[in-house]
Amino acid sequence: KAGVTQTPRYLIKTRGQQVTLSCSPISGHRSVSWYQQTPGQGLQFLFEYFSETQRNKGNFPGRFSGRQFSNSRSEMNVSTLELGDSALYLCASSLVPGQGDYGYTFGSGTRLTVV
Amino acid sequence: SQQGEEDPQALSIQEGENATMNCSYKTSINNLQWYRQNSGRGLVHLILIRSNEREKHSGRLRVTLDTSKKSSSLLITASRAADTASYFCATESHTGANSKLTFGKGITLSVRP
Numbered sequence: 386k387a388g389v390t391q392t393p394r395y396l397i398k399t400r401g402q403q404v405t406l407s408c409s410p411i412s413g414h415r416s417v418s419w420y421q422q423t424p425g426q427g428l429q430f431l432f433e434y435f436s437e438t439q440r441n442k443g444n445f446p447g448r449f450s451g452r453q454f455s456n457s458r459s460e461m462n463v464s465t466l467e468l469g470d471s472a473l474y475l476c477a478s479s480l481v482p483g484q485g486d487y488g489y490t491f492g493s494g495t496r497l498t499v500v
Numbered sequence: 501s502q503q504g505e506e507d508p509q510a511l512s513i514q515e516g517e518n519a520t521m522n523c524s525y526k527t528s529i530n531n532l533q534w535y536r537q538n539s540g541r542g543l544v545h546l547i548l549i550r551s552n553e554r555e556k557h558s559g560r561l562r563v564t565l566d567t568s569k570k571s572s573s574l575l576i577t578a579s580r581a582a583d584t585a586s587y588f589c590a591t592e593s594h595t596g597a598n599s600k601l602t603f604g605k606g607i608t609l610s611v612r613p
Contacts, residue, residue: 391542428601473540491535
């Protein structure tokens with residue numbers, strides 16, 4: 386079956402702009418989580434969505450937001466981009482977190498560069 | 501904030517040798533997972549061990565978990581050049597209906613042909 390699909394793969398944006406990243410989970414997976422990976426901070430949890438509801442949020446400013454649609458696809462948005470937002474953004478899908486401990490399937494990520 | 505800390509930060513071995521990577525964490529967990537990442541691409545789930553398990557095997561992988569010491573180790577036996585990658589441990593803690601992974605900073609494994 387198809388894996389987790391993230392689009393676009395690469396993005397270059399200018400400071401102050403906003404960006405929207407997309408993630409399509411594995412068919413049947415209803416939970417989507419987002420992570421930011423930078424050389425300095427490593428992998429950090431952004432937020433998790435399940436059934437169109439944000440269930441958990443990491444320690445990021447309000448410029449970072451997301452949503453999940455009825456088909457489980459998710460988008461995350463970063464407004465007023467800063468240079469420090471340059472990172473690899475990873476999306477992970479799972480059946481239903483917290484039940485069964487199945488692990489997560491990650492997409493290939495979106496590499497965002499802010500100039 | 502990082503929960504897990506891997507040790508060593510970098511490991512270089514010859515093909516055919518075993519690679520052992522360690523991970524320590526700070527708080528109680530529901531499970532611990534190991535992931536592999538090749539050249540800044542997505543993470544690949546390798547193995548998951550639940551908090552009530554002590555050892556688990558999957559192919560050439562063996563993972564142990566010591567909850568009293570809050571530590572885990574990942575052993576890759578008979579390593580191959582294709583195992584060259586970054587390896588991350590991640591702990592999962594369920595708080596009510598919430599769940600998230602907390603990652604360590606990763607170990608860079610180089611397997612020389």
